[in-house]
Ligand SMILES: Nc1ncnc2c1ncn2[C@@H]1O[C@H](COP(=O)(O)OP(=O)(O)OP(=O)(O)O)[C@@H](O)[C@H]1O
């Protein structure tokens with residue numbers, strides 16, 4: 001493999017951008033009706049399409065390659081850079097209709113730099129478009145926010161990540177099973193880039209067929225049986241079985257965060273299945289048939305409020321998981337609290 005996947009599969013047009021329909025449709029319309037704004041702010045978690053969409057918008061707005069400037073505010077964060085930008089922006093585009101400045105990691109700009117930028121955002125030349133991108137919206141001053149059209153990028157749902165992982169693997173000539181794609185999607189926490197980077201690593205192991213087992217091993221994700229034993233222990237009120245599951249996780253040096261995530265995901269899905277049957281299809285997509293069958297079977301065994309209590313206690317456990325000298329302690333305590 002020569003290029004990394006996330007570059008190779010970077011969306012090139014509006015139609016390639018997945019999971020951000022609420023933004024794409026507005027931007028598409030703006031382009032179509034010739035009402036592209038002078039300043040945008042794209043905010044949201046990493047790897048969800050901010051930079052990609054900024055480039056697409058530039059192109060669609062008629063910006064030629066030589067008139068597109070990308071500034072990484074993480075490395076050019078001072079007032080001098082922004083002053084230089086202010087000077088440069090006044091000159092007409094070299095070739096296209098507009099000049100586009102993409103300011104990535106915009107939250108990294110210094111206070112002085114923001115102030116300098118503010119002046120330009122107030123009275124931008126007719127040919128200029130600014131697109132600020134940030135993962136930390138709360139660090140962008142109100143004065144900047146109020147001069148930009150703001151778009152909030154969503155975390156990508158697991159089923160969408162899973163589908164895209166499966167598609168990309170196939171295009172690369174690999175076959176990834178449902179379980180493996182599900183694990184990659186789970187661990188990516190809503191980021192396309194993370195999911196693609198993990199897939200890249202797994203593909204480079206060299207197996208043409210990627211299985212769930214292989215993926216679990218690679219990402220230190222616990223075997224399904226351990227997760228299911230823990231959940232059964234909660235419903236059967238069997239402390240010993242639950243503690244044994246935790247012991248196995250520790251012994252096999254499995255990532256506790258991943259174990260916890262899987263527990264939270266399963267229990268939440270059972271609760272949703274109980275209360276919102278219309279979400280069944282979605283849950284089925286995320287979990288795949290085998291896991292789904294397990295959840296369907298077990299949800300019937302839970303007494304009212306039991307799953308909710310477990311979910312709440314495990315959620316509290318998330319914050320403390322790495323602070324203990326024995327990483328299993330918070331989870332052991334959580335289990336005993338659930339059963340008490
Ligand atoms: N909405 C999306 N649809 C399809 N692919 C996406 C999407 N978002 C991200 N990707 C994939 O992830 C890669 C990184 O996306 P991008 O650089 O646009 O993310 P970003 O939001 O700017 O992330 P960061 O905050 O880390 O800069 C892309 O090259 C692409 O492969």
Ligand SMILES: [Mg+2]
Nearest residue numbers: 050051104133
């Ligand atoms: Mg980016």
